[in-house]
Amino acid sequence: MLQTNEKYSVEEQAISAKKAAKKLSLLTTEQKNDALLTIASTLENNTEYILKANEVDLKNGKEKGFDEALMDRLALSAERVKEFANGLREVAELDDPTGDILLSWTLDNGLDVKQVRVPLGVIGMIYEARPNVTVDATGLALKSGNAIVLKGGSSAISSNQAIVDIIHKALDKTPIPKEAVQFISSTDRAATQELFTMKEHIDVLIPRGGASLIQAVVNNATVPVLETGVGNCHIYIDEQADVKKAIPILINAKTDRPAVCNAAETVLVHKNWLDSHKEELIQAFNDHNIEVYGDKATVGEIPGAKPAAEKDWAEEYLRLAIAMKVVESVDEAIDHIETYGTKHSEAIISEDEQAVSRFMSLVDAAALYHNASTRFTDGGALGFGAEIGISTQKLHARGPMGLPALTTIKYIMSGNGQTR
Amino acid sequence: MLQTNEKYSVEEQAISAKKAAKKLSLLTTEQKNDALLTIASTLENNTEYILKANEVDLKNGKEKGFDEALMDRLALSAERVKEFANGLREVAELDDPTGDILLSWTLDNGLDVKQVRVPLGVIGMIYEARPNVTVDATGLALKSGNAIVLKGGSSAISSNQAIVDIIHKALDKTPIPKEAVQFISSTDRAATQELFTMKEHIDVLIPRGGASLIQAVVNNATVPVLETGVGNCHIYIDEQADVKKAIPILINAKTDRPAVCNAAETVLVHKNWLDSHKEELIQAFNDHNIEVYGDKATVGEIPGAKPAAEKDWAEEYLRLAIAMKVVESVDEAIDHIETYGTKHSEAIISEDEQAVSRFMSLVDAAALYHNASTRFTDGGALGFGAEIGISTQKLHARGPMGLPALTTIKYIMSGNGQTR
Numbered sequence: 078m079l080q081t082n083e084k085y086s087v088e089e090q091a092i093s094a095k096k097a098a099k100k101l102s103l104l105t106t107e108q109k110n111d112a113l114l115t116i117a118s119t120l121e122n123n124t125e126y127i128l129k130a131n132e133v134d135l136k137n138g139k140e141k142g143f144d145e146a147l148m149d150r151l152a153l154s155a156e157r158v159k160e161f162a163n164g165l166r167e168v169a170e171l172d173d174p175t176g177d178i179l180l181s182w183t184l185d186n187g188l189d190v191k192q193v194r195v196p197l198g199v200i201g202m203i204y205e206a207r208p209n210v211t212v213d214a215t216g217l218a219l220k221s222g223n224a225i226v227l228k229g230g231s232s233a234i235s236s237n238q239a240i241v242d243i244i245h246k247a248l249d250k251t252p253i254p255k256e257a258v259q260f261i262s263s264t265d266r267a268a269t270q271e272l273f274t275m276k277e278h279i280d281v282l283i284p285r286g287g288a289s290l291i292q293a294v295v296n297n298a299t300v301p302v303l304e305t306g307v308g309n310c311h312i313y314i315d316e317q318a319d320v321k322k323a324i325p326i327l328i329n330a331k332t333d334r335p336a337v338c339n340a341a342e343t344v345l346v347h348k349n350w351l352d353s354h355k356e357e358l359i360q361a362f363n364d365h366n367i368e369v370y371g372d373k374a375t376v377g378e379i380p381g382a383k384p385a386a387e388k389d390w391a392e393e394y395l396r397l398a399i400a401m402k403v404v405e406s407v408d409e410a411i412d413h414i415e416t417y418g419t420k421h422s423e424a425i426i427s428e429d430e431q432a433v434s435r436f437m438s439l440v441d442a443a444a445l446y447h448n449a450s451t452r453f454t455d456g457g458a459l460g461f462g463a464e465i466g467i468s469t470q471k472l473h474a475r476g477p478m479g480l481p482a483l484t485t486i487k488y489i490m491s492g493n494g495q496t497r
Numbered sequence: 498m499l500q501t502n503e504k505y506s507v508e509e510q511a512i513s514a515k516k517a518a519k520k521l522s523l524l525t526t527e528q529k530n531d532a533l534l535t536i537a538s539t540l541e542n543n544t545e546y547i548l549k550a551n552e553v554d555l556k557n558g559k560e561k562g563f564d565e566a567l568m569d570r571l572a573l574s575a576e577r578v579k580e581f582a583n584g585l586r587e588v589a590e591l592d593d594p595t596g597d598i599l600l601s602w603t604l605d606n607g608l609d610v611k612q613v614r615v616p617l618g619v620i621g622m623i624y625e626a627r628p629n630v631t632v633d634a635t636g637l638a639l640k641s642g643n644a645i646v647l648k649g650g651s652s653a654i655s656s657n658q659a660i661v662d663i664i665h666k667a668l669d670k671t672p673i674p675k676e677a678v679q680f681i682s683s684t685d686r687a688a689t690q691e692l693f694t695m696k697e698h699i700d701v702l703i704p705r706g707g708a709s710l711i712q713a714v715v716n717n718a719t720v721p722v723l724e725t726g727v728g729n730c731h732i733y734i735d736e737q738a739d740v741k742k743a744i745p746i747l748i749n750a751k752t753d754r755p756a757v758c759n760a761a762e763t764v765l766v767h768k769n770w771l772d773s774h775k776e777e778l779i780q781a782f783n784d785h786n787i788e789v790y791g792d793k794a795t796v797g798e799i800p801g802a803k804p805a806a807e808k809d810w811a812e813e814y815l816r817l818a819i820a821m822k823v824v825e826s827v828d829e830a831i832d833h834i835e836t837y838g839t840k841h842s843e844a845i846i847s848e849d850e851q852a853v854s855r856f857m858s859l860v861d862a863a864a865l866y867h868n869a870s871t872r873f874t875d876g877g878a879l880g881f882g883a884e885i886g887i888s889t890q891k892l893h894a895r896g897p898m899g900l901p902a903l904t905t906i907k908y909i910m911s912g913n914g915q916t917r
Contacts (some may be wrong), residue, residue: 099859182880188869190879197891198861280891299716301892322914329916437909439519441618449608449912458917459610459908460602471617471700471905472721473893485891488879489857492869494742496749497878 087271090259091226091278094199097256098224102196104252106173109220112251113169117162119247120212120240124158130239131208138232146336150206151233161212161240164463168216171462174481175222189491194484196222198280201272202465203294205230205286211240214283215258217465221483224257226279228272230286231264238262273298285466288393303474303482305466308338308421309393310451313410313436315427316347320354322448323426324361329450330424332365336395338467339422339454343390343400345410351378351403367397374403390417407432411439418442420469422451443469443476507691510679511646511698514619517676518644522616524672526593529640532671533589537582539667540632540660544578550659551628558652566756570626571653581632581660584883588636591882594901595642609911614904616642618700621692622885623714625650625706631660634703635678637885641903644677646699648692650706651684658682693718705886708813723894723902725886728758728841729813730871733830733856735847736767740774742868743846744781749870750844752785756815758887759842759874763810763820765830771798771823787817794823810837827852831859838862840889842871863889863896 085093101109120127131153138148180192200223204210211227218225229237241260248255261268272279273294281301284294288307295302312330314323330341351358355378362369362379369375370385382401389400390413404410407425414423424446425436433447444454456464456477464477474482505513521529540547551573558568600612620643624630631647638645649657661680668675681688692699693714701721704714708727715722732750734743750761771778775798782789782799789795790805802821809820810833824830827845834843844866845856853867864874876884876897884897894902 103858184873184878184880188873296719301721301890303892319914325914325916333917437907438523442907444908444910447909447911449910449915450917452917453604453608453910453915454908458604460604470721472723475906476908486895487857487862488864488874488896489867490864490869490873491867494739494745495869495873496745497753497870497872 087261087263087268088275088278090261091199091201091272091275093256094224094226094259095278097254098196098198098222100254101219101224101257102175102222104222106176108252109173109222110169112248112253113165113216113220115251116216116244116247117165117169120158120165120243121162123243123246124155127158127236127239127243128153128155131236133235134233137235141232143232147206147232151208151236153208153236157209161209164209164213165216168220168463171220171480173220174484179486184495186495187493188495191489193487193489194481195487197483197485199224199226199278200483201226201228201275201279201282201300203228203269203272203282203284203286203290205290206232208233208236208240210285211237211260212244213463214465215244217463217480217483219253219257221480223483224259226259226261226272228261228269234262234264270297273300276300283466302470303466303468303478304470305468305478306338306421307393307419307469308340308454308467309342309391309417309419310339310422311343311345311410311414311418311424312341312451313345313404313407313414313423313425314347314350315407315410315425315429315432316349317429317432318347318350318426319428319448320357323350323354324357326424326426326448326450328361328365330452331367331399332397333450333452335397338393339451340395341399341424341451342393343402343417345402345404345413346375347410348374348403348405355379365397367399369399369401371401372403375401378403407435411436414440414442420471421467422446422454424449424451443467507681507683507688508695508698510681511619511621511692511695513676514644514646514679515698517674518616518618518642520674521639521644521677522595522642524642526596528672529593529642530589532668532673533585533636533640535671536636536664536667537585537589540578540585540663541582543663543666544575547578547656547659547663548573548575551656553655554653557655561652563652567626567652571628571656573628573656577629581629584629584633585636588640588883591640591900593640594904599906604915606915607913608915611909611911613907613909614901615907617903617905619644619646619698620903621646621648621695621699621702621720623648623689623692623702623704623706623710625710626652628653628656628660630705631657631680632664633883634885635664637883637900637903639673639677641900643903644679646679646681646692648681648689654682654684690717693720696720703886722890723886723888723898724890725888725898726758726841727813727839727889728760728874728887729762729811729837729839730759730842731763731765731830731834731838731844732761732871733765733824733827733834733843733845734767734770735827735830735845735849735852736769737849737852738767738770738846739848739868740777743770743774744777746844746846746868746870748781748785750872751787751819752817753870753872755817757872758813759871760815761819761844761871762813763822763837765822765824765833766795767830768794768823768825775799785817787819789819789821791821792823795821798823827855831856834860834862840891841887842866842874844869844871863887
């Protein structure tokens with residue numbers, strides 16, 4: 078079956094993936110690693126084919142008037158294809174979590190109980206413009222013994238199709254059935270929606286992209302979802318914050334890569350700290366061309382700050398802009414984060430242990446920072462290796478999701494006739 | 498606020514639970530254990546009040562013509578109230594999973610990273626007739642630092658209300674705010690549906706009851722769901738099965754407690770085994786008054802077997818009836834389980850290592866048994882202590898769910914000014 082042929086329905090593709098997942102689950106770690114290395118070199122050897130397909134997407138993007146950021150995410154080069162290949166080589170180096178016996182014990186009646194880590198089965202990946210997700214997600218899925226159904230954004234359809242063609246070509250030389258990587262080539266919205274309810278064939282949906290894509294999946298899917306990535310991250314500068322830590326952390330979290338999900342979007346500043354350090358803060362905003370949208374107190378103190386509307390507190394600016402609110406206590410900061418945060422990454426800058434401890438206990442988010450930038454919420458930065466996304470939900474996986482997030486457990490009991 | 502007063506909306510109750518969860522998350526293990534012991538003794542001291550309320554439910558049930566099984570599940574007695582109290586005392590003895598540091602490491606830049614186990618927050622419990630769920634779920638939720646919103650079935654409304662009244666009376670003497678236990682007293686379906694989408698205030702929904710209740714929650718909730726308990730469990734008797742193990746295991750799995758989810762509902766029998774052991778199998782079915790619904794081959798071999806309709810393969814009989822199919826290989830058994838199983842508990846009876854290994858690798862279920870009864874899939878039997886349900890889904894928790902299933906993690910990073 079040609080997985081990329083529109084003659085096959087989304088359901089047929091999912092069924093085909095499920096069958097392939099069974100075969101894949103029987104392979105050894107070495108077989109899976111070899112396959113990843115084969116995909117890596119095959120991608121490199123077919124760089125030209127991929128770049129040619131990418132040109133089609135870039136041309137379409139230009140015609141549709143995509144902005145610079147989007148064009149940048151779309152654009153491939155020989156160097157980026159090499160990065161894809163190296164990413165797969167890194168995944169091949171990671172420990173294979175499947176087959177691990179996590180717990181084992183024997184009941185009084187002699188029944189042996191083992192809790193074993195196994196692949197989830199079939200992963201449905203729904204994503205937007207970045208073609209690198211096609212490669213990264215495939216690598217992580219295969220390494221953890223899972224089949225994958227890829228539904229990328231229409232803006233990258235030609236690049237994604239070419240990448241999957243090459244992956245299939247490579248898999249033909251490995252024991253992994255090429256049906257383990259399914260690409261939905263229809264750009265129809267209905268094709269995405271079909272995935273939402275395919276509980277029989279798909280074990281989990283992972284949406285990666287903007288807030289509206291993620292909400293559409295979360296609100297409409299009956300297949301379990303691993304919610305990722307929307308980050309309305311806060312930096313709380315406490316009354317007892319050291320200005321030498323507070324300003325560099327704030328500037329790093331806001332400006333290092335403003336378009337990513339672990340960038341800061343709101344700064345909450347304690348009134349008394351502001352009284353002592355207003356000049357340094359204004360200087361930092363000016364030096365880095367940061368637009369400020371503030372509450373009444375902020376607008377009174379920070380020259381050039383525009384009044385914040387209600388929506389500013391919930392907004393991911395993803396550019397050099399920040400919302401700012403003056404607060405009178407750590408509890409007021411915690412309440413604000415509770416109301417507007419997205420449970421991604423939140424920081425407190427303070428030398429007051431009690432305030433820090435309260436913040437760490439009461440703020441409900443995947444990653445909490447004391448005197449450090451929110452930018453560390455990232456599989457690579459934390460030393461997990463590659464990640465399939467950053468979970469902002471509380472069930473199954475939280476924070477950066479590496480290979481173990483793509484697995485589940487089985488209890489395996491061995492007896493010699495035990496009954497109850 | 499009186500949580501059981503209909504003047505308060507479901508949303509107000511959920512918000513109130515969320516506030517209480519914050520306070521609860523700051524309490525020590527000792528404080529939580531003391532509270533559980535206080536609830537236990539208060540329940541015992543108010544047995545009469547509870548039994549009086551239970552009489553109202555029993556009277557209504559009789560008038561509505563409930564069957565014996567349902568009346569039995571509803572009926573309380575002084576002894577059962579004592580069991581509730583002892584259940585809470587057992588939960589007090591269990592390790593508190595919250596606060597555990599699961600992983601910790603330091604990055605090269607000196608940033609300290611800790612993965613800490615924390616409560617989920619607010620648990621929404623949707624259940625049917627058994628009033629014991631009110632006590633068990635409350636105990637497990639509070640011990641793991643979570644608030645709980647209880648929505649029990651209308652048939653037990655008076656008993657549940659009385660139990661919650663006593664729990665609130667007990668909590669008044671403890672540091673746990675009584676708002677941490679919310680009881681939805683409306684018997685309106687709309688009240689249940691309101692819970693389905695309350696993502697802001699409820700962290701997880703756990704449905705416990707029949708297949709239709711569970712499907713209604715899974716298909717309509719946008720709040721993450723922990724799917725529990727529907728068990729269409731199979732016993733596969735392989736060509737190489739030892740008859741001295743096969744028959745006692747089959748009979749135990751079918752007859753020990755036919756109404757529970759880990760009881761066997763279908764037996765798959767290898768053709769060659771059946772040829773040698775038909776008489777013993779017929780004898781066993783007769784001795785235990787087991788009705789058999791079979792495929793063509795079964796009807797030809799087992800006297801009295803009725804022809805199975807398609808629906809028989811998917812049915813949880815929950816009584817002394819079983820579906821039977823004759824198969825020609827372990828792979829045919831695996832395929833049948835894949836098609837009709839509910840990912841709960843599946844058993845292979847065999848002395849053939851290869852067949853066992855194939856079954857263990859390819860069958861996708863929470864619990865797989867070799868030469869043992871499926872009846873062991875149970876928190877108590879496996880030594881987990883009390884359970885809040887048996888998960889048949891693959892994300893977050895699988896199989897019997899004890900206290901850890903009611904927790905999530907937080908990454909807590911401590912630095913001294915680290916930026917990227």
